[in-house]
Amino acid sequence: MKHGYAADKDAVLARLRRVEGQVRGIARMVEDDTYCIDILTQVSAATRALENVALLLLDDHLDHCVRDAARAGGPAADEKLREASAAIARLVRS
Numbered sequence: 888m889k890h891g892y893a894a895d896k897d898a899v900l901a902r903l904r905r906v907e908g909q910v911r912g913i914a915r916m917v918e919d920d921t922y923c924i925d926i927l928t929q930v931s932a933a934t935r936a937l938e939n940v941a942l943l944l945l946d947d948h949l950d951h952c953v954r955d956a957a958r959a960g961g962p963a964a965d966e967k968l969r970e971a972s973a974a975i976a977r978l979v980r981s
């Protein structure tokens with residue numbers, strides 16, 4: 888089954904690898920006893936990068952999965968809308 892992000896999969900993976908590198912860098916900063924504020928700055932940057940990945944995935948989900956389900960209508964459409972709403976709520980609360 889192809890998901891909505893299939894066309895952006897390489898970009899999503901590249902972003903996630905970048906975040907992974909950022910997190911490894913943060914761990915090194917802690918190991919090296921780096922100043923707290925400098926570490927917090929990097930944590931904030933990694934958080935923003937993950938949020939951007941989440942927004943890209945959400946956009947693809949809305950553009951493909953939700954749109955297709957809405958066209959079809961019925962219980963599947965209702966479920967996709969509930970899923971999208973719940974995902975947005977999780978992102979807003981995080």
